[in-house]
Amino acid sequence: MLQRIYDWIDDRIDVTPLWRDVADHEVPEHVNPGYHFSAFVYCFGGLTFFTVVIQILSGMFLTMYYVPDIVNAHASVEYLQTDVAFGMIVRGMHHWGASVVIVMVFLHTLRVFFTGSYKKPREINWVVGVLLFFIILGLGFTGYLLPWDMKAYFATQVGLEIAESVPVVGDLISNLLAGGEFIGAQTLTRFFAIHVFFLPGALLGLIAIHFIMIRKQGISGPL
Amino acid sequence: MEKNHNVSRRQFLTYALLGTGGFMAAGLIMPMVRFGVDPILQADAEEDMIDVAGVDELTDVPQAFDMEYEQDHGWHVEQVTETVWMFLDGEEVVALSPTCTHLGCTVSWGTDADNPEQFFCPCHFGRFERDGTNVPGTPPTEPLHRYDHDVRDGRVLLGNPSPQV
Ligand code: FES
Numbered sequence: 001m002l003q004r005i006y007d008w009i010d011d012r013i014d015v016t017p018l019w020r021d022v023a024d025h026e027v028p029e030h031v032n033p034g035y036h037f038s039a040f041v042y043c044f045g046g047l048t049f050f051t052v053v054i055q056i057l058s059g060m061f062l063t064m065y066y067v068p069d070i071v072n073a074h075a076s077v078e079y080l081q082t083d084v085a086f087g088m089i090v091r092g093m094h095h096w097g098a099s100v101v102i103v104m105v106f107l108h109t110l111r112v113f114f115t116g117s118y119k120k121p122r123e124i125n126w127v128v129g130v131l132l133f134f135i136i137l138g139l140g141f142t143g144y145l146l147p148w149d150m151k152a153y154f155a156t157q158v159g160l161e162i163a164e165s166v167p168v169v170g171d172l173i174s175n176l177l178a179g180g181e182f183i184g185a186q187t188l189t190r191f192f193a194i195h196v197f198f199l200p201g202a203l204l205g206l207i208a209i210h211f212i213m214i215r216k217q218g219i220s221g222p223l
Numbered sequence: 224m225e226k227n228h229n230v231s232r233r234q235f236l237t238y239a240l241l242g243t244g245g246f247m248a249a250g251l252i253m254p255m256v257r258f259g260v261d262p263i264l265q266a267d268a269e270e271d272m273i274d275v276a277g278v279d280e281l282t283d284v285p286q287a288f289d290m291e292y293e294q295d296h297g298w299h300v301e302q303v304t305e306t307v308w309m310f311l312d313g314e315e316v317v318a319l320s321p322t323c324t325h326l327g328c329t330v331s332w333g334t335d336a337d338n339p340e341q342f343f344c345p346c347h348f349g350r351f352e353r354d355g356t357n358v359p360g361t362p363p364t365e366p367l368h369r370y371d372h373d374v375r376d377g378r379v380l381l382g383n384p385s386p387q388v
Pocket of ligand 1: 323326344345346348349
């Protein structure tokens with residue numbers, strides 16, 4: 001049955017070469033933990049991507065209940081966490097996942113560094129990777145405010161003061177981020193927009209570039 | 224056909240397309256950017272002096288007072304309550320902001336058991352003397368901000384906090 005559906009579609013739009021191009025490629029022996037156990041260090045990039053996918057999915061579901069409004073934000077988080085079925089799990093996935101992504105990015109960066117995989121011709125990919133790292137930190141920072149509790153407020157306060165310490169344009173950056181001079185309703189909606197639209201958009205674009213470059217250049221050789 | 228074109232037909236077309244494209248892109252981007260930065264371009268509201276406490280309530284030990292005012296959030300006006308540390312320095316009223324000058328946490332008077340005569344910030348253990356001077360060797364690099372104040376009919380009115388240095 002499934003085979004017939006697949007064939008019916010394939011007859012018309014020829015999908016086989018498309019997915020083969022994405023999924024069918026050789027993995028060199030030196031990155032396969034089946035051959036050398038220590039090659040598991042090559043999994044960190046994939047694990048980062050996997051956690052990012054979890055973050056995107058769980059985040060999409062969280063927005064079904066979350067309201068970025070100073071009166072209701074905290075209450076809506078509390079409601080989805082305690083009253084909605086599996087709320088604790090979905091929010092927990094997003095909450096713990098946020099830390100896991102950062103740990104994974106860090107391990108992935110260490111692997112790339114210690115195997116020298118950033119060297120010519122892969123410098124551009126390293127630069128894109130560093131941008132991705134900053135975007136992920138930005139996602140962590142903007143996401144922290146959204147529960148709108150004390151910890152969120154003060155973490156953001158501290159973050160904005162750090163931005164303010166930038167010479168000359170510091171105040172401007174902080175006001176632009178916060179949408180004004182204090183952390184309030186406008187800050188919350190801004191951080192929400194940045195967290196769910198602007199940064200994820202940039203993240204997906206850069207991830208695409210990151211992956212296309214890996215396919216073009218292949219995985220770097222064994223040590 | 225005339226030969227001495229300064230601008231070839233192809234070049235002209237490129238310029239025309241780039242120009243139109245650029246114009247259209249600017250027409251798309253410009254409103255969105257202006258929209259996004261609007262809050263920082265809005266004029267700040269005049270701040271009134273706010274009645275916080277009676278002078279007779281003050282002692283020479285810093286006490287926390289509530290300062291209540293309305294804060295404009297664009298589409299929402301919020302009633303906020305802010306803490307102010309006030310005491311008398313001789314005859315002079317001193318009103319200090321509780322916002323730590325390190326990274327903005329909130330300080331309290333005498334909450335550090337080892338330094339009961341100081342303001343203490345729990346975030347990175349910043350400390351301040353009674354007059355708001357930051358204790359050297361702790362993270363804050365400048366004194367607590369002081370509120371502009373006025374005393375009218377035995378009541379203390381506060382304006383904005385400003386740096387002491
Ligand atoms: S914020 Fe007060 S010591 Fe760092």
